[in-house]
Amino acid sequence: MSAENTSPATPTPAPSDFIRDLVAQHVAEQRYAKIVTRFPPEPNGYLHIGHAKSICLNFGIARENSGQCNLRFDDTNPVKEDVEYVDSITTDVKWLIDGWADHCLGFKAKGATPAPQTVNGKPDFHLPAVDPAQIKSHLSGDKVEPFFASDYFAPLYDYALELIKRGKAYVCDLTPKETDEYRGAPDKPGRNSPYRDRSIEENLDLFKRMRAGEFPDGARTLRAKIDMASPNVWLRDPLLYRIRHVAHHHAGSGWCIYPLYDYAHCLSDYLEGITHSVCTLEFEVHRPLYDWILESLDLPRPLPHQYEFAKLNLAYTLVSKRKLLTLVNEKVVTGWDDPRMPTISGLRRRGIPAPALLEFVASVGVTKADSVTEAAVFENIVRNHLNATAFRRLAVLKPIKIVLTNIPAGEVILCDATNNPQDETPTTRKVSLTREVFIESDDFAEVPPPKYFRLKPGGEVRLKYACIIKLDEIVKDASGAITELRCTADLTTRTGQPNSDRKVKGTIHWVSAVRCVDAEVRLYDRLFTVPEPAAEEDFLKVVNPKSLEVVTAKLEVALGTATPNEHFQFERLGYFTLDSKDSRPDHLVFNRTITLRDTWAK
């Protein structure tokens, strides 16, 4: 049995929120044949914990309603995007939803693009999705892929021509600066572009020539013709297409005009048959535009609708791709997957189990109110998962040597150690007690503070799973530094021996000095020193200089064969996992996921 297998697979309890209530209402009304949601990241950075909330919501709605959720790359801006991000995002989404909502993940045949069809006597496009029930078999054959907005460039272009024909879009020759000036301000109406009243024929000709590459970058745009005096600035003839003579990472080199978000997103939703397009609050003011575009095209199938919720904010972390990219570029961290990063890949490498992440983002709820979630909520859930699933191991991070003077050199006493006391029927392993052992230097005090339970001059302490020892002598070198502690072991107090029930106040962890393995252990702490680094004038100035401490630790030998997807509790210290990137058999590297709760130290 692996420690991973007992992890609960679903966030509990079944969540309820205003969006799910709405979906439930639509299901009751039988408004849609099937509930289809989507998770639409732009491949311009790694996914972070804020995205996890969106993933959990969108896939959660799908799985709770026997629906489907499409992973769709919103890749309409080739100058900022890269396949590196497509790959990392795909990996992260699959890891997060594995065993929970992977059966709802929508796929399409590799390379498929929407094909023209007729629906209710109207022209339309159809993108055949692969039956989610068949996905497992398709996955292995590499015959399916997620969705890409860039696969819709052809139909999007056709829809743009249609908009022009309906007199709802025009080609504008204003420069970026002029466009800005004409737009006005929130409390000041804009002015009509001098190109606003071009004939349909001229617009059609100009737009086709834009597409053919006749004009340089920025020379012309396609704009929706709505209302330059609208109090909603997003309705002041928003741009639909811009000219960019660059190749696209997914679509190739066939295009030099690229659609903008507002135009591409609603139509992508429509093409995929999305019923509920769920996004964050900053898009609320875009909703009228989302609806305007779809309604302007007289489309034959049911239209998707947009619903907004407040994004996740977590104390002491940043949830901004731009700022996270800065941390990477400024080498504050080692990369997007640095275990201190709030990215999904960083959290995974740190040792956060996917079910814990899901439970956390489900537990914060879905509302429209801005909020900052305390780090303790996240930490509590992570500890709960790890406490239930992680095998216990003995490890000493900052060793100090003990000599048990009444145990002969060369003797090995095998002790039974419990793997996880939380298991219904706990299993055990053997740990070796020898004449020389290491204990944590924090577990010894020559001059102990009040209520100190651990080893002190003349005091007794239990070595966990072994026996009670008494400190007889402190040995120092010429400089006064402590080199070893000489103790007597009371072997009659060993587990199973007559005096095993004898109580001492302190029990400490330890590792045999001869039967152990060395490891580099990375002790991580929060990356920022303030609860809201995003509110700082310069967030780089509040980076925690002590966010990483590296020690060479002594581990019990069972840890020598650990793998990166296992989680361990180093007893009395915290939860640790093997580093997936830097650990090698001859140089083990462990990451501290999180400490144990410590009501004594703080």
Added chain:
RNA sequence: UGCCUGGUGGUGUAAUGGUAGCACAGCAGAUUCUGACUCUGCUUGUCUAGGUUCGAGUCCUAGCCGGGCAGCCA
């Protein structure tokens, strides 16, 4: 001085006109071969002012405070 939107303990969230509840945090205690886990108890809340109603966190009016919106980013 424009438009959109939101305000419930320290934090997050529930209560859909009828006992303000839950979780986390905090405090106190019990237990403990992990100062962990577990268990027990406690503290703390409806932004303000009016109104409707037998009854308002919920409905109405006004105000106060917060967030978002003026990329050829998403």
